[in-house]
Amino acid sequence: MTILAHLAALLLLPIVLVGIINRTRARWSGRKGPPILQGGFDLWRLLKKRPVYSEVTTGIFRLAPLVVLATTFVSGLLVPLVGRAAPLSFALDFVALAYLWALGRALMILAALDTGSPFEGMGASREATWAALAEPGLFLALGTLAAASGHSSFAELLPVQAVTPAAIVVRVGCALTLFLILQLEAARVPIDDPSTHLELTMIHEVMILDHSGPDLAALQYATGLKLTIGAGLIAALLNPLGPGEPAIWVAAVSLGLTFAVAIAIGCVEALTARLQLKAVPTYLVLGSLVGLLALLTAAFDFGARR
């Protein structure tokens, strides 16, 4: 039952969360906005199309969307999205998540270089740089949680244990770090702008410029999946319900918090301009620093309890 609910969430949330973000943006600018499921209609339209491949590309270009989709989907099985359990759970699964994403990214970068387009080359270079800067933040946040809980799988390290001031600082700090990484991974403002048509400013969008039809659908769906996984992680992290509460309640609160994360992303997009590209590293390092602060708090708390 939980597994079915989890799969349904993996299938639907990528579409719904993007819809919520777009609705939030529309509200802030005085418009009604597209239907919540518009992303789904777009994917359906793309799936019916015949992809177009440039003559200069090789098999890597065709392989990349499949690898990105597969790695992201498997990583989605590791994170508890509804309730406390995930379909796949093993020790140090958060390391698996980080490198599943890295595998997808590596293929994406290779595919972008494969097209020989200078835009895509620039996008690939930016993607590689930012990803390297974001990785410390991800491990600081997840490592801190693992250290604080004494467990190393998502299903065990995320649920709340004791509510102490130190635990709150650790959780909020890690959530902030993950929020910044989510903005990068899902290509959202202020790091990237998914609605721009300006090739020279793009990061993620420019790497998918040459993909079309079902390939493009796979990449867009994978981006939505990353959004879902990131928002789900933050929701599970901030979910205040302890181990004794009924699972259905935990699931409901988690879903609510996931939607809240999407609304928060939408609000940031509506209220701030995008960062200058050269300021992005600073922004990402800031995320890592918050993660470091959480780690120090956890260490201090651990020492004090002894």
Add this chain to the structure above:
Amino acid sequence: MSALVVDPAEHTCRKEAFFERLRAQLSEGARLVGYYGRPADDSGQVVITAVLSANGKLSVLRTGLSRPHSHRALSAELPAFQIFERELHEQYGLRLHEHPWLKPVRSDAPYPFYSLKGKEVHEVAVGPIHAGVIEPGHFRFMCLGEVVHHLEIQLGYQHRGVEALLLKKDPRALGPLVETIAGDTSVAHAWAYCEALEALAGVTTSFEAQVSRAIGLELERIAMHLASLAGMATDIAFLQGGTTYGRLRTTAINSSMLACGSRFGRGWVRPGGAWAKLESGQQATLRANLKLLKDDLAIINPHLLGARSVQHRLKGIGRVTREQAIELGIVGVAARASGIEVDARADLPGPVHLRYGIRGVIENSGDCWARAVVRIREIDESLRWLEEVLDAFPTCSPDAARVGALKPDTLAVAVCEGWRGEVVHCLETDAAGGLRHYKVQDPSLRNWFALALSLRENEISDFPICNKSFDLSYCGNDL
């Protein structure tokens, strides 16, 4: 808005005297407005005309240059001539030595791009076909990593042969054609054309007609400045700015439609008068629209300028210094953002702007921020001016004067401050009173190079915002 009508023979001198007087006037503080050629009766010659502006007056100097001989380019010492001399070289094969860069302005004749060699150097070619619905133009970036060392711009893809086309019809029926030279500057081009034509015909239009044209011009300015601001906000992903300015632009262009039936001001200005009708009913709606603009701008302007993230994206980006701007002779919004007081409404005022003055807006930092602020302040000033003029003219539906035969062998030059900058039209008649030559100059022609300059040592990802902050016309340049 100002027109000059002269007998060109009186201002013609020999080559040596021409260059001497040109240099002398420029060093005494005159500003170069235009510099163009036309074919002479003798095919070995090109007739060169320089249009200058000093102390609120236009003046012309003219000479003939022989085609087979080579001449020393003025651009080597006076960079403001660079685009004009490139045009002369392209149009008449005029041989110029010591010109730093005789790249064709509009033709696709092969001319090598600058190239940069070294480790970490790469070139990015953008266009001529772009993502999104914009005009074609090719941009070649020479980059060191993410930093642009130089940008080379190649245009001409929109060349339609406008100047030749304008000579094929009755000179008094060119209104619809002139309005499409740059479709976003219809009123300014139409007014410059009409002013020059009326000067040639010796017709004086009524003051009311001039007022009506000036209203059309300011509405066009407000609408296009709003469009530029919406574009700038969208380029930096500042959502509320983009949607709000975009919405307000609709109010502004609908106001033009109310008066003349076209949202882009087509048909507002016609030889002899103005077709636009502003009876009391239309004025009431127009005033309501202007009030809406004023009220909403009072909210969105501080919101945009006050946002830290917007300041971060605009301040210090794409800077053109005052010295560079003067040297290059750039005009309009871009020049005023670099601290140069050049505004034909104030410098070369016609009767309307003499009675109802409009204050020029100057910013000094020369960056994208300054170009945004100049637009915002100019909209405020235009709204204030419109209110003053509408108070004085509760109805404004002028009768048109008849435009008769044109004076033979006469040159008329008209300068009109469009939203982008000064629009210059030079019309010259032949001995029979027909049009002998029509020279059109859109402000974009002189400003494109400033965009290239502004990008040096900036990030390549800041190109779109720099480009939008200038908001230049491709078809106005390509003619």
